[in-house]
Amino acid sequence: MKVIIVGGVAGGASCAARLRRLDEHAEIVMVERGPYVSFANCGLPYHVGGVIEHESDLLVANEQVFRGHFAVDCRTGCEAVGVDPVAKTVQLRDVASGAVTAESYDTLVLAPGAASVRPPIPGIDLPGVFSVRTVPDAREIREWIERGTSFLAGMDRYSGFQTVRPKRHAVVVGGGFIGLEMAENLVHRDFDVTVIELADQLLAPLDAEYGNLVKDFLEMHGVHVVVGDGVASFSQQDDESLVVSTRSGRELPADVVIVALGVRPETTLATMAGLEIGERGGIKVDDQMRTSDPSIFAVGDAVEVRDFVTGEQSLIALAGPANRQARIAADVIAGRDAHFRGTQGTSIIQLFGAAAAWTGASEKSLRRVGDDDYERVYLYPNSHAGYYPGAKPIAMKVLFRTSDGRLLGAQAIGEDGVDKRIGDLALAIQLGATVYDLEEAELCYAPPFGSAKDPVNFAGMVAAGVLRGDMPVSHWDSGGDAFLLDVREPVELAVEQVPGAVNIPLGQLRSRLDELPRDREIRVICRSGQRAYTATRCLQQNGFDASVLSGGMLSRVLWPTP
Amino acid sequence: MKVIIVGGVAGGASCAARLRRLDEHAEIVMVERGPYVSFANCGLPYHVGGVIEHESDLLVANEQVFRGHFAVDCRTGCEAVGVDPVAKTVQLRDVASGAVTAESYDTLVLAPGAASVRPPIPGIDLPGVFSVRTVPDAREIREWIERGTSFLAGMDRYSGFQTVRPKRHAVVVGGGFIGLEMAENLVHRDFDVTVIELADQLLAPLDAEYGNLVKDFLEMHGVHVVVGDGVASFSQQDDESLVVSTRSGRELPADVVIVALGVRPETTLATMAGLEIGERGGIKVDDQMRTSDPSIFAVGDAVEVRDFVTGEQSLIALAGPANRQARIAADVIAGRDAHFRGTQGTSIIQLFGAAAAWTGASEKSLRRVGDDDYERVYLYPNSHAGYYPGAKPIAMKVLFRTSDGRLLGAQAIGEDGVDKRIGDLALAIQLGATVYDLEEAELCYAPPFGSAKDPVNFAGMVAAGVLRGDMPVSHWDSGGDAFLLDVREPVELAVEQVPGAVNIPLGQLRSRLDELPRDREIRVICRSGQRAYTATRCLQQNGFDASVLSGGMLSRVLWPTP
């Protein structure tokens, strides 16, 4: 059996390694047009930022390892430029010499990844405008930045107290995860950074109100964020610096521009081979990663897969799924029975020491598929026991099915413990858990690590309370003309009040029920929703129509106050 | 309905709060003999160590909150001293005045916790010998320690380079989690600490080889650890300091002694009431937390419960289960249908910035119930991508059912990410996951937080490889006379070699197969087991009888070299 694998990074390299382990005698050829195989794309922004110091740190494996450990005929600088699916041959072009040869296969694996989207914006090819996809990309950005640094030496301004180095400007076009990682790393490199995003929120997979949180947080860290505006053109000044002009007429100076507008599946070869392309523009595969040609498999960023929760076709450009798909393809090629279970899109991004993460369905994606059998709750549990130093609140939004309690999705933001909780919830979704299961989860508790009731338990308890009818919930964006009852202590009102809300501290509620209307919906507010819940239980059982304003005052920042 | 709850901390207080939410009109009395309700027992060691600065930080709620927010008749300094289950009354003694009154109940909840074990060792009541269970306990220890501090002032020695404060000595009797937390916190308080444990390992729920790891780690941090030795007596010197004499004849000086020999369920009232006591000495309850008297419920450290994995009855003195049991008892009392699903014993302990954690069955517990339908693997994945700074290996031991792949238990130790992975695996056990499910888990990956293949995926992949027959495993304690093949690079041997092992680097293996015996079992060694696995696959498919030495050189420290 001869297998040719096109692409030598996450998908291709993992497939080659697994296939060798399963079949010692297969002939395996892996071709990569770039200079490196098995590199860490995901580390590129951090290499630009200097967090990952050496370029060589990004090279997880290399040709020697593939030849020596895995007996794989690994060829870098070798591009597949054509496929003949009938003759079962691939045309390979040696990048250095340009020479093209044909190589036959029994099975072909396409793992060509995705290409950075670079729309035909005037000036996009000017020097100083970069994409971030490969090691050479990162090297060019570093070199560009460092050249600029020496140019700045000696230009310090003196403020009367201290010398001040003038800040250079960076513009990041695109507010997806690569864009925001680049923005942060350019701040570390001492740039004044502006992110421009055409959509009206950052991090599209998040729901809008969480996108707002991320925006606020970045702004707190000095990043300028422009949403709802696109780039009209890039132009070069006399001093070689750039100007980014936006559709709405902004003119932003830039010493460096990063274009991070997302990626588009690399389907050139697949199209040549006449393979079916899916509705979202990725190579179409079955759950064994087989394309419409049974001798050709495809994996990774190039393919589209089924969303595990919504069942939609989706493009998920993430390394975990790419690795798993590659392993499954190798299994199937080696004659085993393996199936990809779809993707939950579990993702995380580090942001100035904090993190934003999500898994499963968002409210947006549920609405897109016309699913309204869900409810949402917002909560802000501590990352570990509040009495142990360093606990940080985690903002969590949890989505679950109203009819059966199944967990559908979760989003979280915070300075500590976000990865852990979204990981837990991702596993719960994978295993078909309900919010009732989360109530009973037995996670690690000692004061530095969690709480006797972990955030995951709280998520389950709150959601289950909603489903059991114990905790009717409302939201700041629920609309309608409800009576607002604030059960916080007077001292808390000094910090922040809700216009129109009536204050009865929880401790006085039972003796002041006669102050409340029996003919109106009452929304109960406290700091996080917890006291409001106790109050709501009391009101419900006394015949009032009450609900908890989910997440209380802490949720208020999610929506611009009307 | 009138409910009396005995005990006002994790179990009692949670039960009271939940019951009020479910039933606004129940009469709820909660009695606590100590001065505080709702305190954080789990924070006590850290308060002694000064990490949690103020005693008041430990008080999570108080009488006022119970009266005001929850309309609970909360009485501190009030001890239940008798129960008449026929008359349905409890005798309550006012601790201050000694006055005893009878109070009737419809339903009684026992949440009296557990008492620190204090065996009748001569001298155990001497001043300076403490247990750690309550806020007053912690206060006494702090006061004792601080008194000692002023005594030491002016006693600094001068070394020629610097002044050296003489170290005071502390002896911790018992190597369970409270003992080790106290040991660490006493080191923070500048004591020279010795831990004495009668069993031959620390942290009894861990398997012995992991207990060894913990011992080594504590010793690296300057704690003296004595295992396999017990205390014979405590005695007082003329200068009021103590000497701890052990059974084997050791004499250890001590300025403070902590006795942390575990806890024993508080069953005094239960016995008075004629309730059934279980085989392990805890109050016997059904899965609705009902005792043998249908009007009496019991929760928390006082009860014994079913082990979720082994089905054994067990005593699990942990706050998470106590809180959940209390919530379930409240549900049942309020007429709802709720069931406790048993406990996995998920635990974690912080140790000098690192952590040890476990969940589900240990090998010991499986052997105890005569279960040999399991296999174990050892692995050492990085806490996050190796190319991003700060990644630390996590030592993981994973146990799974041979017949169906079900995950049974896991133990982990490391400086980063241990809580996250044991939490994931705990959730997986709860949800009945197999190791095949772990292979497919889609957790959070960005370089600072994980890897494209998370440690949880690796655990699943390695275990699944074993079950599929792809990765026969052996262990350093497997015994037998196998041929040892070391596939590391020569440079690695310079650091550490295995006597008798033959070295053929992986890259040369395929061309040197004729150097290997065809009539003997070959155990393949590398650093972590990963290259050994690739080698094993190659050998297997070439007709050799090969296995991976699980965890490779990194596992070697688990067993004293023969």
Ligand SMILES: Cc1cc2nc3c(=O)[nH]c(=O)nc-3n(C[C@H](O)[C@H](O)[C@H](O)COP(=O)(O)OP(=O)(O)OC[C@H]3O[C@@H](n4cnc5c(N)ncnc54)[C@H](O)[C@@H]3O)c2cc1C
């Ligand atoms: C800056 C950045 C940060 C990222 N951060 C994260 C993260 O934090 N977490 C996460 O999960 N994912 C992250 N990703 C995404 C992740 O890297 C990808 O999902 C993953 O690498 C996809 O694997 P792949 O094998 O499909 O494609 P790639 O890794 O892109 O590999 C495809 C390879 O195929 C080669 N190729 C293409 N066509 C041909 C041809 N015709 N002939 C020969 N070779 C060809 C390309 O040169 C390329 O090297 C990040 C990506 C980038 C760019």
Ligand SMILES: Cc1cc2nc3c(=O)[nH]c(=O)nc-3n(C[C@H](O)[C@H](O)[C@H](O)COP(=O)(O)OP(=O)(O)OC[C@H]3O[C@@H](n4cnc5c(N)ncnc54)[C@H](O)[C@@H]3O)c2cc1C
């Ligand atoms: C030092 C220490 C550290 C710990 N660390 C952790 C940890 O990190 N993680 C973890 O999960 N667990 C930890 N625990 C265990 C955890 O605190 C217990 O499992 C939990 O508190 C048990 O709850 P409970 O309600 O059953 O008992 P308790 O919390 O002990 O409460 C019982 C209360 O009942 C009162 N009482 C008893 N008898 C009577 C009576 N007759 N009348 C009136 N009142 C009575 C007692 O005074 C006591 O306050 C730790 C415990 C200690 C002591």
Ligand SMILES: CC(C)(COP(=O)(O)OP(=O)(O)OC[C@H]1O[C@@H](n2cnc3c(N)ncnc32)[C@H](O)[C@@H]1OP(=O)(O)O)[C@@H](O)C(=O)NCCC(=O)NCCS
């Ligand atoms: C380097 C690379 C080729 C390795 O591929 P690989 O060998 O399949 O994958 P890993 O190194 O993750 O190892 C996984 C294998 O080792 C095994 N393994 C892991 N730890 C082990 C241990 N302690 N003992 C035995 N086996 C072990 C696993 O079971 C698995 O084998 P399997 O798939 O046959 O079950 C590939 O991961 C790669 O190219 N990575 C970099 C590119 C990339 O992913 N970029 C995007 C993210 S930045």
Ligand SMILES: CC(C)(COP(=O)(O)OP(=O)(O)OC[C@H]1O[C@@H](n2cnc3c(N)ncnc32)[C@H](O)[C@@H]1OP(=O)(O)O)[C@@H](O)C(=O)NCCC(=O)NCCS
């Ligand atoms: C303080 C104490 C009495 C609180 O009891 P409690 O109110 O049941 O528990 P919590 O404060 O954890 O809150 C949980 C409740 O609030 C609800 N809740 C949590 N976050 C919420 C939010 N954001 N919005 C609405 N409700 C919320 C939960 O659903 C749950 O209610 P439920 O049980 O009716 O579903 C109890 O936890 C205690 O005594 N703790 C200290 C003692 C202890 O545990 N010691 C051992 C560990 S150190």
